[in-house]
Amino acid sequence: MRTTQAIIHLDNLIHNIEIVKKQIPPGVKICMAVKADAYGHGAISISRAAIDAGVQCLGVAAVEEAAELRDAGIACPIILFSLPLPGEIPALFYYRIIPVVASKEFVLLCNQEGKRNNSILDVHLKIDTGMGRIGCHPEDAAAIAQTIKECRYVNMGGICTHFPGSDLKDNSFAHSQVRLFDNIIQQIKENGIDPGIIHAANSRAIINMPEACYDMVRPGILLYGYYPSKEQKRSFNVKPVMELKAKISFIKTVPPDTPISYGMTYRTKRMTKIATISVGYGDGYSRLLSNRGEMLIKGKRYPIAGRVCMDQCMVDIGLTSDIALYDDVTLFGPPPAPTAEEIADIMETIPYEVTCLITKRVPRTYVAA
Numbered sequence: 001m002r003t004t005q006a007i008i009h010l011d012n013l014i015h016n017i018e019i020v021k022k023q024i025p026p027g028v029k030i031c032m033a034v035k036a037d038a039y040g041h042g043a044i045s046i047s048r049a050a051i052d053a054g055v056q057c058l059g060v061a062a063v064e065e066a067a068e069l070r071d072a073g074i075a076c077p078i079i080l081f082s083l084p085l086p087g088e089i090p091a092l093f094y095y096r097i098i099p100v101v102a103s104k105e106f107v108l109l110c111n112q113e114g115k116r117n118n119s120i121l122d123v124h125l126k127i128d129t130g131m132g133r134i135g136c137h138p139e140d141a142a143a144i145a146q147t148i149k150e151c152r153y154v155n156m157g158g159i160c161t162h163f164p165g166s167d168l169k170d171n172s173f174a175h176s177q178v179r180l181f182d183n184i185i186q187q188i189k190e191n192g193i194d195p196g197i198i199h200a201a202n203s204r205a206i207i208n209m210p211e212a213c214y215d216m217v218r219p220g221i222l223l224y225g226y227y228p229s230k231e232q233k234r235s236f237n238v239k240p241v242m243e244l245k246a247k248i249s250f251i252k253t254v255p256p257d258t259p260i261s262y263g264m265t266y267r268t269k270r271m272t273k274i275a276t277i278s279v280g281y282g283d284g285y286s287r288l289l290s291n292r293g294e295m296l297i298k299g300k301r302y303p304i305a306g307r308v309c310m311d312q313c314m315v316d317i318g319l320t321s322d323i324a325l326y327d328d329v330t331l332f333g334p335p336p337a338p339t340a341e342e343i344a345d346i347m348e349t350i351p352y353e354v355t356c357l358i359t360k361r362v363p364r365t366y367v368a369a
Helices: 010-023 035-039 043-052 063-071 086-094 104-117 138-150 172-190 203-208 340-347 351-356
Strands: 005-009 029-033 057-060 078-080 097-101 121-126 154-160 197-199 242-254 272-277 294-297 300-303 313-316 328-332 364-367
Touching (some): 010 029, 010 364, 035 063, 043 364, 063 086, 086 097, 086 104, 104 138, 121 138, 300 313, 328 340, 340 351
Parallel strands (some): 005 364
Antiparallel strands (some): 294 300, 294 328
């Protein structure tokens, strides 16, 4: 097994789930986002642990992601957050995937497939109340809901929307979305249609907008131990679930003005020791961290020296440290190590991307307290 590993702290995951449970009203379900291989944490193991901790539903972004979970024996409801293609409809029935739908045409295609194999597919009507991504226009929602009601092989399992800015200091736009969403739900009910499970709140809204919890919430990054944005109030003690670790593979003493790594962008200012670490951008540790990031070794942080290579990178550990060959190095994780959020700040991105970037060649090791 490679010395570079992503340690997945399942006890921290369970801790974060318990925090969300306490935040939402009693009886509200949790649909955990496990798309993109559970944000890089490993979808199958994360899903199993989450279900054991009381999560009732899972959310994915691709039919293949849902199929992987079903093939692993996971039986809970799985919602496909992205719109599937017509050619993927048979797989929706086969793997019992709940798609979001946004058009009459797609609903009718699903009904045709259901008639062909004599089975019923639950769908959730997705309404675009302001995200501008997928979902039907609000004024079309009632008509699509009516189409679903009239279809024998399609069932209205739920209705949903999504917030683009519920984590902003000024979340008036998100509140206007809630009002619009509520009006649509009321219209559908007045037409004699049961909307099913109503859901809208992502991690951002769970924190800021309790009125948006409805019947189910859809947390993602919050359960992996990070806040959705810098503007989010830090009222929960969430804990990072992923810890990226590697080992020192080589140490050498070099004189002043020694160039380090490609492009010679780093030169030593004094006699020092340079440690080579067995991790690089081929593992998902971004090249943007070159000469900017830090790593935790024996309780102290040391700076990256030079450009991050595909499979290795270097840190300047000085002459007086007691660091030795094969010592453990933590690239990010729970404090005192740099967090994924700190790394995201350097990269000018978000923690989601930092964990998602960790590639498949990095083994995931699952640990519990």
